[in-house]
Amino acid sequence: MSDLSDHRLSAPRLLLDLKLCGDLLQRLSEQHSLEAIATCITNGLVEQFGCAFARIWTVNGDRSALKLIASSGLYTRLDGSFATVPMGSFKVGKIAQHCIPFLSNQLPDESWVKDRDWAIAKGIQGFAGLPLMVGDQAIGVLALFSKTPLSAEFLEVLQILSVATTEAIARQTRFDAAMAQQQAIEALVPITKSPTLSEQLSELLGRRLSLLGTEEPLPEVVQVLLVKAAQLLKRLPEQYGRLIYEAEAVSLECMAAAAAQVEAMVAGPEFGSLTQQVEQLGGSYRFEAEGAIAKLLIQLPRRDEQRQELLVGEPVEKAGSGLSEREQEVIELLAEGCRDREVAERLYISERTVKFHVKNILAKLDVRTRIQAVYLATKQEWLQ
Secondary structure, eight states, rough: OGGGGGGSHHHHHHHHHHHHHHHHHHHHHOOOOOOHHHHHHHHHHTTOOOSSSEEEEETTTTTTTEEEEEEEEEESSSSTTTTTTETTHHHHHHHHHHOOOOSOOOOOOOOTOOOHHHHHHHHEEEEEEEEEEEEEEEEEEEEEEESOOOOHHHHHHHHHHHHHHHHHHHHHHHHHHHHHHHHHHHHHHHHOOOOOOHHHHHHHHTTOEEEEEEOOOOHHHHHOOOOOOHHHHTTTTTEEEEEESSEEEEEEEEESSOHHHHHHHTTSSHHHHHHHHHHTTOEEEEEEEEETTEEEEEESOOOHHHHHHHHHTTSSTTTOOBBBBBHHHHHHHHHOOOOOOHHHHHHHHHHHHHHHHHHHHHHTTTTSSSHHHHHHHHHHHOOO
């Protein structure tokens, strides 16, 4: 425990306090609720820096008052006379209103002290109050009381702690608001199941499609190319298709009773563009004709991240998260509370594509709901 009276040795003490501050900030990064974040700081000020007691208030939504959310040391209750402080009242309310840090080492002699006899009886000498600033407004106040004088050097440590506390509280507040909004949205609009690839191809090819193998999620670019292929194949008369899932590849096979028409399509610019993309992904296509019957097979690897990077020109996954760049963009917008339509508008994609990405995100993160996905991504610090 650091003794505040030793702050006369400013340089060595400051180095020690900075080390203790670093340890405290490491614990702060592991907290995931407003109360836990605030209590981590107040406990640290008491246990590591020898404060008599420490408190944190946050400003309410209409900025009319502050609410006590953490108290450590001599007083730990959150429902006392200072549980709610009107904005501009007492020293804490004035610090929040005017955003001016305050330090005193003669607390019993301060005119604003409500109970001078209490300060004398408890031996309280030092007081420091710092606004927790976001932009030009305070979102809360950190206050501590000490039985020994506080030095100017120690204020440097408090400034570091107040900045880190502000960032943690602001981040958690945004997350809590996004979760509340998302819960409200999901309560009113249940998440609809995204169509599988076989369902999408069936819509294009009608009932003339069979599925062979177990259908599993595919990289988006693979799914897009197979849908493009089906859009071309649906123009053929009397065609029959099969979607084939194998261990390392997925194939779309089409047979049609119009060999000349299939051959003309294969030689056309639209199919040429498609096959170029297929080959860039490490896939292949094969055209065979026997009499009037033509057979066309398009095969793509189920996973080929290196070639996908070449195709889209950017990394497929964000380090550590397992999400693609597009999925990362989607989950960040979900964390902001955006609906599918808003995500689609922001990313210039369709709502169906948004749902497809959400489905993949849930599968990759092994969670059941969007709220769980955002919570996990926030906890793992995958959100920017």
